[in-house]
Amino acid sequence: MTEKLKPVDLVIVIDTSLSMGDEAEALSKALDAAVENARRSCPSDLRVEFLGIEGAFANSEFTTTVRQYLTGKGVTEDALRGRVKDSVANSGAQEDIARAVEDISMHFDWRPDAERNLFVLGDESLEGGEMTLDSGKIQACDKAIASALRHGVKIHTYLGTPFEDSPYPTPADEAAMEKEYKRLALRTGGEHYIYTKGVPDFAAVLKQTICASRVSQDESVASKKGEADKLEVIGSSGASGNxxxxxxxxxxxxxxxxxxxxxxxxxxxxxxxxxxxxxxxxxxxxxxxxxxAKPETPPVQKPESDPVQHDEQPALQEDQKPLPPPQKDELYAIVLQDRYWWLGNKDDNGDLYSHSAKTGELKAKLNNADHHYGQSNAIAPDGTHYVVESQSNMWMGRPGEHFTRSTSLSGGYPTIDSFGFRQDGMGYFFHASDNHVSLFKHDPANPNPPKSVLKIVAAPGESIIPFGKNENQAVTDIAFDGNDRAWLIGRSGNLWVVDDTSSTSEWQTRFVKQFPQLDLPGQSGFIGIAFDSTGNVYLCGGQKENNSSCRRFIARGSVLDDKPLNVIYDGGPMSGSYGDLSSSHFPKIKVKK
Incomplete structure (x- = not known):
């Protein structure tokens, strides 16, 4: 039986002033490629509508106005907030993005069970255009946010490049405009794209927007709250006068x-x-x-036991002095979200811990995620940590520094379950049952690198196949050795290896073995894999003791023999589960094919 796809409604609305013509054409041309890429990476029952604000663009998908569409569905003119074309000077009515958000949120014919999404594109203020803000324009954004939240609509925003003859008066005005577009997106759970200098790759932008549209608004709003809160500071232009x-x-x-x-x-x-x-x-x-520094939040403390103090965001405290660089014997484990059968994790969801690879000792907590759902983590060769929380939101940074959200790497999967780096700085991540792997080149100066996709398939003649709907096919983490082999661990303990990872289009796996269950009460679920410098392999995860308790663990073993795993860290009853495991080691491992 074919699995029912999640219905997603996406309305794309554009400011139809002359300066947005390039974006309208580029976005329209990118549609087919974006939808096809999204269909592979994040399939959904997608419905897309293109609408212009009081105007249209020839040679584009934007041939119908918001007003025409809604009145054609029976909405009366006096029910609309949008102003009629030419009723505002300088094409202002065609730039009433905030009012369009209100009208679409309230009156669009959303499917009853669909995720509701609106992608708005403009290059001036959200109310009547212009390159500066005032209290009225900010209030218009406030009303748009309130309407979108009331009607369950995520707003994705795009701020484009203005005409050369009408630039921002000052850099402060540009920064204030960027803030408003970001605020509208973040407060409603959407993505934001700021391109005030040039036109982006709209195929990538659209694909990311489509994939992000699958996530529920409540979950998206919660995951973006920290980033949104940081915008609520005194604006340098157009800020409230009170x-x-x-x-x-x-x-x-x-x-x-x-x-x-x-x-x-x-x-x-x-x-x-x-x-x-x-x-x-x-x-x-x-x-x-x-x-x-953020005086309102305490610095992260090294825990004597499982910590219970939390700050905002899955971000390290900015007033904490940087910790030493990654040590050779350290393992890094993220606490897995507790919504499924990994019961526990009530106090430290999403937090990242370091452990001694030699003894298993818990050495430090590296960040505090404030109960955001933890998913996976990886460490780049230069020591930069990546963490994934709230299913598919990716953050990067170093201990003692503020973590930055990567918009380009976030989303695209229901959950990002597996994540690892090769020694050349190439990062790879994917969903446990999806054999399409995202890859990118780590750049510490660029939190939004481009990414591409390759496919993992079983080598000819293999009978134990990774990825799929069966429990023994779920692939929960990836680690690389010094020969650039990729090792894949399955939730049930199955281990596969990719001997050649040089291709950027397809890898082939071969089955190596299945790790035995741990010598602990209950059932072992293996979620993470990492190596130390000598080639020992480490697995982490959760030991399900019963229907009300799971305990996190780290165990040491070898990929070369069938000896039992040695538990080096046991979090105890009701400690939940660890997610991905990572280290900064790429040992040379000799294997027999």
Whole structure:
């Protein structure tokens, strides 16, 4: 029986002022490729409608206006918030994106069981155009957000390149405009794309939008809350004129500055040992840390036991001094979400821990995800950590630094279950039952690298096939050795290897063996795999003891023999499960084919 696909409604609405003509044409040409790519990576029962705001573009998909479509469905003119073409100077009605959001959210003929999504594209403000903001334009965005949330619609936003003869008056005005487009997307659970300098690859943008559209709004809003909250600061242009609204932030900033001055006086003022010989650069680290600090959240502490303190975001604290670089014997494990049979994890969903590979000892907690659902993690050869939370939201960063969300790598799968890096910095991730693997080149300076897709198939003659709907086919993690082989671990303990990973289009697996169940009560579920420098293999996951308890573990063994696994870390009853395991090792392993 064919599996029923999730229904997804996606309405694409564009500002029809003259400056958006290039985007309309490029997006229309990219549609077929984007839909086909999305069909392979994140299949859905997709319905797409293209609508223009009080206008249309020839040679594009945008041939019907929002007004024409909705009134054709029986909506009366007086029920619409959008203003009639030419009723506003300078084509302002054609740039009423915020009003279009309200009208589409409220009146579009959404399918009853579909995920509701609206992708809006513009290059000026969301209310009547123009390159600057005022309180009225910001309030229009507020109303659009409220309407979208009320009607369960995710808003994806695109801010394009303005005409050369009408640039932003100042960089601050440009930054403020970007903020509004991001705010509209994040507060409703959507993706945002900022291209104020050039036109993007719309095939990639559309595919990502389609894939992200499959995720429920509630889950998306929750996963983006931290990023959205960071935007709620005093704007440099068009911000609210009510200073009382920002009193807390102002007081916090003043107190921070006072603390810096006190330290400077103590170090360099009268009576100090350095009086007369003080140099400001000696305190640059102190001031930089203070500028970036978030006084309202405590720094991450090394836990004596399972931690219970949480901050916002799956991001490391910015006021924490950087931890030492990754140690040779360290393993990194993320706490798996608890929504399925990995019961437990009530206090530290999504948190990332380091363990000693030699003893299994829990060494430190590297981030605090504030109960976001943990999924997978990997570490690049340069020590940059990647974590996936809330099913398919990817973040990158280093301990002691703020983690940045990767828009280009997030989404695309129901969940990103498996993630690993090859020693050349190529990253690979995929869903447990989907043999289409996303690959990208790690760049610490670019959190949004392009990605491509390859396929994993069983080599000819193989009878135990990875990927699929059966439990013994689920592939839960990937690790690479020093010969660039890819090792795939299955939830049931099945181990496959890809001997040649040089292809960027297709890999072939061969079955190696099945790891035995652990010598612990219950059933072992293997979720992560990693190596140490000597070639030992480490597996992590959850030991399901009964219907109300699961315990996380890390076990050591070998890919070359059939000896039992040795449990080096046991989280105890009701500790849930670890997700992916990672390390910074790429040992040379000699295997017999």
């Amino acid at each position: 200073i009382c609204e920002h009193a807390g932030g102002i007081i916090q900033a003043v107190n921070t500055l006072a603390g810096v001055l006190d330290k400077l006086v103590d170090a360099c003022g009268p009576g100090s040992e350095k009086q007369g010989h003080c140099r400001c650069h000696e305190y640059s680290e102190m001031t930089q840390d203070t500028e970036q």
